[in-house]
Amino acid sequence: MELSWINSILMLEARPLTIFEIFKQLKKLYPEYEIRKASVEKYLFHNKILFSWFNNDKKIGLKSKEYTKLQMPKLPIYKYVEEYLSKFNEPKHVSEIANYVMRCRLDTTENSIINYLYGYYQMNSDKINLIYHGSRYWSLKRNEKSKQATPH
Numbered sequence: 001m002e003l004s005w006i007n008s009i010l011m012l013e014a015r016p017l018t019i020f021e022i023f024k025q026l027k028k029l030y031p032e033y034e035i036r037k038a039s040v041e042k043y044l045f046h047n048k049i050l051f052s053w054f055n056n057d058k059k060i061g062l063k064s065k066e067y068t069k070l071q072m073p074k075l076p077i078y079k080y081v082e083e084y085l086s087k088f089n090e091p092k093h094v095s096e097i098a099n100y101v102m103r104c105r106l107d108t109t110e111n112s113i114i115n116y117l118y119g120y121y122q123m124n125s126d127k128i129n130l131i132y133h134g135s136r137y138w139s140l141k142r143n144e145k146s147k148q149a150t151p152h
Contacts, residue, residue, distance in 0.1 A: 016059035077116050091137035
């Protein structure tokens with residue numbers, strides 16, 4: 001296994017990947033070589049000065065500034081929430097919303113997203129495009145199908 005193989009995979013994907021995702025790509029691109037997941041993990045760990053580890057070390061990306069900018073634009077959390085909800089006509093549970101946001105903002109957790117969402121809503125409910133439906137369900141105002149509730 002060569003360092004350039006992993007670099008190429010991460011550059012082509014333009015996003016952080018898990019060790020398993022890197023392993024699958026290596027197997028697909030280099031089937032003639034015997035590659036084990038454990039050896040990929042060990043290789044990445046021993047070369048960690050070249051890679052960034054995100055989201056509690058579950059995802060790996062390249063450390064170059066250009067690549068980091070490419071893979072992780074930092075928008076406010078509510079922008080990612082609105083982007084996700086715009087794809088649906090029905091309210092979505094906060095855990096589904098958090099899963100989407102965590103893919104975009106690898107430096108955050110589900111709890112911080114939930115807390116941010118409730119706090120942001122309470123402070124800006126008259127100015128934003130979000131509606132709380134109760135039971136931890138949210139939608140965009142254009143998708144409103146039920147009566148607005150107050151978050152608990």
